[in-house]
Amino acid sequence: MAKVKxxxxxxxxxxxxxxxxFGADVVERKAMLDKIAxxxxxxxxxxxxxxxxxxxQALGKFLPDVDRPNEGVFAWQEDNDSDKPGDWLALRYDLxxxxxxxxxxxxxxxPTPYRRYAMGPVWRNEKPGPGRFRQFYQCDADTVGTxxxxxxxxxxxxxxxxxEAVGIERGDYIVRVNNRKVLNGVMEVAxxxxxxxxxxxxxxxGIVLRAIDKLDRxxxxxxxxxxxxxxxxxxxxxxxxxxxxxxxxxxxxGFMGAKGADGAATxxxxxxxxxxxxxxxxxxxxxxxxxxxxxxxGYGPDRIEIDPSVVRGLGYYTGPVFEAELTFEILxxxxxxxxxxxxxxxxxxxxxxxxxxxxxxPATGVSIGVDRLLAALRAKGxxxxxxxxxxxxxVMDRDRMADYQAMVADLRNAGIRAEVYxxxxxxxGNQLKYADKRNSPVAVIEGGEEKERGVVQIKDLIxxxxxxxxxxxxxxxxxxxxxxxxxxxxxAEVRRILARDI
Numbered sequence: 001m002a003k004v005k006x007x008x009x010x011x012x013x014x015x016x017x018x019x020x021x022f023g024a025d026v027v028e029r030k031a032m033l034d035k036i037a038x039x040x041x042x043x044x045x046x047x048x049x050x051x052x053x054x055x056x057q058a059l060g061k062f063l064p065d066v067d068r069p070n071e072g073v074f075a076w077q078e079d080n081d082s083d084k085p086g087d088w089l090a091l092r093y094d095l096x097x098x099x100x101x102x103x104x105x106x107x108x109x110x111p112t113p114y115r116r117y118a119m120g121p122v123w124r125n126e127k128p129g130p131g132r133f134r135q136f137y138q139c140d141a142d143t144v145g146t147x148x149x150x151x152x153x154x155x156x157x158x159x160x161x162x163x164e165a166v167g168i169e170r171g172d173y174i175v176r177v178n179n180r181k182v183l184n185g186v187m188e189v190a191x192x193x194x195x196x197x198x199x200x201x202x203x204x205x206g207i208v209l210r211a212i213d214k215l216d217r218x219x220x221x222x223x224x225x226x227x228x229x230x231x232x233x234x235x236x237x238x239x240x241x242x243x244x245x246x247x248x249x250x251x252x253x254g255f256m257g258a259k260g261a262d263g264a265a266t267x268x269x270x271x272x273x274x275x276x277x278x279x280x281x282x283x284x285x286x287x288x289x290x291x292x293x294x295x296x297x298g299y300g301p302d303r304i305e306i307d308p309s310v311v312r313g314l315g316y317y318t319g320p321v322f323e324a325e326l327t328f329e330i331l332x333x334x335x336x337x338x339x340x341x342x343x344x345x346x347x348x349x350x351x352x353x354x355x356x357x358x359x360x361x362p363a364t365g366v367s368i369g370v371d372r373l374l375a376a377l378r379a380k381g382x383x384x385x386x387x388x389x390x391x392x393x394x395v396m397d398r399d400r401m402a403d404y405q406a407m408v409a410d411l412r413n414a415g416i417r418a419e420v421y422x423x424x425x426x427x428x429g430n431q432l433k434y435a436d437k438r439n440s441p442v443a444v445i446e447g448g449e450e451k452e453r454g455v456v457q458i459k460d461l462i463x464x465x466x467x468x469x470x471x472x473x474x475x476x477x478x479x480x481x482x483x484x485x486x487x488x489x490x491x492a493e494v495r496r497i498l499a500r501d502i
Contacts (some may be wrong), residue, residue, distance in 0.1 A: 017128030018135050028383050032166050032374055033119050033139060039162045040117040040141050043154065048116040050098035052123075056088040058101045060355055074125050074134075091123035095140040096352065096365065103144050103363075104356030112145035119370070133371075140346075142365025144353065149286045152177075152320040152348055152364045153293040159324050159344060159366055160303045166373065167382030172328045176307035179287050179320050180347070183212075183255065183311060185280015186273055190251040192244065195279065207242035208252060212311045215256060227252055258308045263291035266306040286320060312347055321347030322366065330379050340376050344368040388462075389438035391418040391494055395425035396447040403451065407444060407490060414491045416498070435461060442494055446487075455484050460497050 014020055021029070037047070056075055073093050078086030092098050095118045103114055119139045128134055141158065143151045156175050163173045187193040187208060192201045211218075211226035218226070225231035227249040230241035244252070251273070258269040267288045274280025287306055294304050312321040324344035329337045346366030353361035377383045391411055393404045404420045411418035421431045435443050445457035464481035485493045 015134075017126075017133050019133060024387070027387050028378075029137065029370065029374055032377065032383075033370070035166045036139055036162050036368070037117065037119070039158060039165050043115075043141075043158050045115045045117045045141050048099070048102065048118050049120065050092070050095070050102055050118065052091055052121070053089050054092050054098055054101065056090050058356075059090055059093065059097050072125050074123050093124050094122050095120065095138050095367065096142065096349070099140070099142055099144065099365075100352040100363075101356065103361065104353050107357070113151070114144045115142075116144075117141040137370035139368040139370050140365055142363060144363040145361060147350070147362040149289045149320065150293060152286075152322070153290045155346065155364055155366050156290070156304050156322050157294065157297055157299050159322070159368075160299060162368070163324060163343075167377055167380065168326065169380075170303065172380070173303075173324060173326050175304040175322055175324050176310045177287065177290055177304060177320060177322045178306070178308055178310040179283035180311070180317050181279050181283025181319055182270055182274060182287065182308070183209075183283075185277035185283060186251060186255040188277040188280060189274060190244065190248040192242070192248065204242045204244070207240070208244075209311050211242065212252070212256060212309065215309050220253065220256075223256070224249055224253060256309050259306070262301055263287075263295075263306045266308070267291065270308060283319070290320060312345055316349045316352055317347040318350045319348035320364070321345070324366075324368075326376050328380065340379065342369075343372045343376055387439075388498075389417075389435075389440040391416060391442045391444065392431070392435040392438065392440045393418065393420045393444040394428065394431045394435075395421050396428070396445065398425050400451070403446065407446070407456070410491055411494060414495065416491070416494060432459075432461075442497055444490065444494070450484075454487050456487050456490055458483055458485060458490070458493050458497065463497075 056073070059073065073090040075088055075090035077088050080086075099116065099118070103110065117140060120137065121135050122138050123135050125134065126132070141155065143155070156177060160173075160175050164170060184193055187201075187205055188195065192204045192208065194200045208227060211223045214226070215223050218231070222231055226239060226241045227244045228241050228246070229243065230239055232238045255270070255273055258266055258273060260266040260269055267284055270287070271281070271284050274284060291306055294300075310321055310323050312323065322345065323342050325342050326340040328340060330340050331337055344366055346364070348362070348364040350360055350362045352363060374383070393407050393411075395401065395404055401420070408418045408420050421434060423430065423434060425431065432443060441460070441462050443459040443461055445459060446455075450456055459482045461481075467481055483493065
């Protein structure tokens with residue numbers, strides 16, 4: 001009889017590009033998202049949760065990598081081995097495409113404009129790298145069903161309020177605003193956009209957009225090279241350029257350098273650049289309106305500014321675009337100072353719902369990179385300290401489990417987080433090691449002798465750790481970390497210790 005081959009054991013490891021989040025990380029993220037939700041709610045936005053799975057058809061060709069439509073997602077086909085295969089399904093890659101589907105599906109039941117926010121994980125089947133994961137959290141807010149530029153201005157003011165609500169101080173961030181219509185107007189003037197044939201020069205425009213988006217990293221000379229024949233980097237790799245003439249390139253460079261001392265000065269310069277383009281002039285007027293609305297609400301250029309260098313990478317933006325950048329310095333992996341950078345972005349996307357309805361539905365919104373913003377708060381020391389663990393009631397006699405559960409019930413009824421040690425109680429030292437791993441502030445001890453006398457021992461683990469680190473023998477004796485109290489005083493004594501130590 002042939003020997004049955006053993007199945008290999010699975011490796012206990014996360015898939016490449018994914019990460020596990022433990023207690024403290026989850027608590028930090030939830031605390032931040034709760035603050036964000038409070039701001040969104042204050043502005044009148046409603047929560048929405050959509051399915052993690054959408055049809056590939058519903059996701060469409062608005063993937064982050066516009067050169068590979070319908071790729072970059074985790075997808076599978078239902079019943080693919082049957083005679084009649086089903087739909088192709090995919091994990092959502094953002095929270096905007098599901099919103100477009102929801103609004104199209106339920107538009108007769110939803111108020112218009114529809115204001116919603118959503119928070120949750122998204123998935124992208126892209127090559128992972130340092131700080132780049134295949135699953136990550138996003139936090140979005142969108143207004144669907146109004147073409148008013150006041151909706152774009154409101155998103156910007158709400159984004160500024162949100163950053164301050166979570167702990168980013170004024171002066172450490174800036175919300176930068178631009179308009180894709182202005183950029184399209186500039187490209188029309190430069191001769192790389194033909195309003196009568198939008199497909200013409202599409203490749204050149206794509207290269208121009210990517211070049212402008214790299215201004216902070218490559219500088220003006222690097223962008224100018226990409227607008228022309230191309231650029232060779234330090235490693236010798238060559239990136240093909242847009243092939244613009246020197247005159248055309250200077251028009252685009254003038255657009256990126258149009259930022260003035262204030263919004264009015266910037267708008268005036270942009271107006272000169274787009275003269276002759278109806279679309280560009282329309283975009284400039286929208287920026288001027290946003291600037292006026294911001295000023296009327298008290299949001300000065302120290303918080304929100306017009307900045308022509310903001311283009312945003314996704315191809316579906318049709319009007320105002322915005323980006324929140326954190327301006328304080330951090331050290332990179334080589335110890336060099338650099339600005340933290342962008343944590344949120346968005347804009348107007350008036351054509352996304354049209355895919356479902358055939359009718360244009362104006363929309364605008366913003367997406368916050370949750371992990372990026374949380375990393376920024378950690379860098380600023382604005383996240384809350386690790387939450388204390390539960391009070392641990394130790395087990396000295398496994399036959400008296402009911403007594404220990406009664407203690408835990410008393411603590412929980414008083415609103416104190418608590419648990420009974422449920423491991424092997426044979427080694428008492430292991431119980432205290434468990435309490436340390438749980439970051440427990442207090443351990444409760446009641447052996448048979450304490451039970452007969454109607455008392456419990458309460459061990460202050462936080463004070464005990466401090467004493468062990470630095471106290472002299474005399475100080476240790478004068479501040480005992482373990483006290484004996486009547487069983488009836490258990491809750492009161494634990495509450496007193498928690499109030500002192502936490």
